[in-house]
Amino acid sequence: MRRLCLLIASLMLSACAGYGTPTTLPVVPPLDSELARDCVVPDAPESDDYDAWQAAHQAVLAELADCALRHRKTVHAWPNNSTSE
Numbered sequence: 001m002r003r004l005c006l007l008i009a010s011l012m013l014s015a016c017a018g019y020g021t022p023t024t025l026p027v028v029p030p031l032d033s034e035l036a037r038d039c040v041v042p043d044a045p046e047s048d049d050y051d052a053w054q055a056a057h058q059a060v061l062a063e064l065a066d067c068a069l070r071h072r073k074t075v076h077a078w079p080n081n082s083t084s085e
Contacts, residue, residue, distance in 0.1 A: 028078065035074045039067035 042059045045052040 031074065031077060035070050035077065037070070039063065039070075 041063060042056060045056045
């Protein structure tokens with residue numbers, strides 16, 4: 001029984017010794033809370049006024065542009081990214 005325990009221990013040690021040093025994972029910096037904010041699309045105006053619709057469209061375009069900018073900054077915040085400007 002003692003030999004069996006020694007055999008098991010030596011096999012476990014020899015199996016673990018075959019592996020090199022563990023690879024280290026890259027450290028990812030924490031994401032800024034402003035970049036993690038959800039994209040919000042404003043609601044459509046309730047009136048049929050042309051000026052209200054034009055202002056609503058401008059608000060939607062501004063929000064989508066802000067969302068695209070935050071997405072781009074999020075992608076560039078990760079190390080070793082393959083995108084280039």
